[in-house]
Amino acid sequence: MTNNADKGLLIVLSGPSGVGKGTVCSMLRKLAPELVYSVSATTRSPRAGEVDGVNYFFKTKEQFRSMIERDELLEWAEYVGNYYGTPRSFVNDTIRAGKDIILEIEVQGAMKVKQKFPEGVFIFLMPPSLGELKNRIVTRGTETDDSIRSRMSVAVDEIKLLEHYDYAVVNDQVESACARIRSIITAEHCRRERIMPYVNSWMEEVR
Numbered sequence: 001m002t003n004n005a006d007k008g009l010l011i012v013l014s015g016p017s018g019v020g021k022g023t024v025c026s027m028l029r030k031l032a033p034e035l036v037y038s039v040s041a042t043t044r045s046p047r048a049g050e051v052d053g054v055n056y057f058f059k060t061k062e063q064f065r066s067m068i069e070r071d072e073l074l075e076w077a078e079y080v081g082n083y084y085g086t087p088r089s090f091v092n093d094t095i096r097a098g099k100d101i102i103l104e105i106e107v108q109g110a111m112k113v114k115q116k117f118p119e120g121v122f123i124f125l126m127p128p129s130l131g132e133l134k135n136r137i138v139t140r141g142t143e144t145d146d147s148i149r150s151r152m153s154v155a156v157d158e159i160k161l162l163e164h165y166d167y168a169v170v171n172d173q174v175e176s177a178c179a180r181i182r183s184i185i186t187a188e189h190c191r192r193e194r195i196m197p198y199v200n201s202w203m204e205e206v207r
C-alpha cells in the first residue's frame with residue numbers, strides 16, 4: 001500500500017495578480033530552502049530580468065499546444081491572453097521523492113489541480129484591499145494600462161473562488177504571510193503523520 005505520509009506535499013499558492021505570490025515565494029526560498037518550486041510554462045513574453053527556465057519556461061503558442069497534446073501539463077489555463085501551465089513530471093517526481101513542492105498558479109489551474117490531487121494543500125493569498133492590490137500592480141511597473149485593467153477585472157472573480165481553498169492568508173507584510181504559510185505546512189505534515197500509522201495498521205487488518 002502506498003503511504004501518503006512518505007510523499008511530499010503538493011502546495012498550491014493562488015491569488016490575484018499583484019497580491020505578492022512571487023515576492024512571498026522568494027522569501028520562502030530563503031526561509032525554507034527545503035521547499036521545491038514548480039517552474040511553469042507560459043506563452044507571455046519575459047519581463048526585464050526574467051530568465052528562461054528560472055522564472056518560467058517561455059514558449060511559443062505552438063510549443064505550448066504541443067505540450068498540451070503530449071499531455072505534459074498537470075494543468076493549464078488561459079489568463080489575460082496568454083497560456084500558463086505546470087509541467088507534470090517535475091511535480092510527480094518531486095512529491096514521490098518525499099519533497100514538498102509549491103505551485104504558484106492562478107485559480108482556474110488551481111481548481112484543475114484540486115480535481116486531480118484533492119489531498120493537496122490549497123492556499124489563497126489575499127490582498128489587504130482591492131485598492132492596495134491595484135497599487136501593487138501599478139507600482140511593480142511591469143504592466144500596460146490595458147493589462148492592469150484586465151488583471152484587476154479578473155481579480156474580482158478570482159477572489160470569489162476563495163471558498164474552494166483550504167486556507168486564506170492575507171499578504172499584509174511579506175514576513176507575516178511567510179510565517180503563516182510555514183505554519184500551515186507544518187500543521188499539514190503533523191496531520192498526515194499522525195493519521196497515517198493508524199490508517200496503515202487497520203488497513204493491514206482488513207486486508
Ligand SMILES: Nc1ncnc2c1ncn2[C@@H]1O[C@H](COP(=O)(O)OP(=O)(O)OP(=O)(O)O)[C@@H](O)[C@H]1O
Nearest residue numbers: 016017018019020021022023136140171172173174
Ligand atoms: N506585503 C507586501 N507589501 C507591499 N508590497 C508588496 C507586498 N508583497 C508584494 N509587494 C509588491 O507588490 C508587487 C507585486 O508583487 P508580486 O510580483 O510578487 O505579485 P504576484 O502575485 O506574484 O503577481 P503576478 O501573479 O502578476 O506574477 C511587487 O512590486 C512587490 O514588491
Ligand SMILES: Nc1nc2c(ncn2[C@@H]2O[C@H](COP(=O)(O)O)[C@@H](O)[C@H]2O)c(=O)[nH]1
Nearest residue numbers: 017040076077079084085086104105106109
Ligand atoms: N494556471 C496557471 N497559472 C499560472 C501558472 N504560472 C503562473 N500562473 C499565474 O498566471 C498569472 C499571471 O502571471 P504573470 O507572471 O504573467 O504575472 C498569475 O496569477 C500566476 O500565478 C501555471 O503554470 N498555471
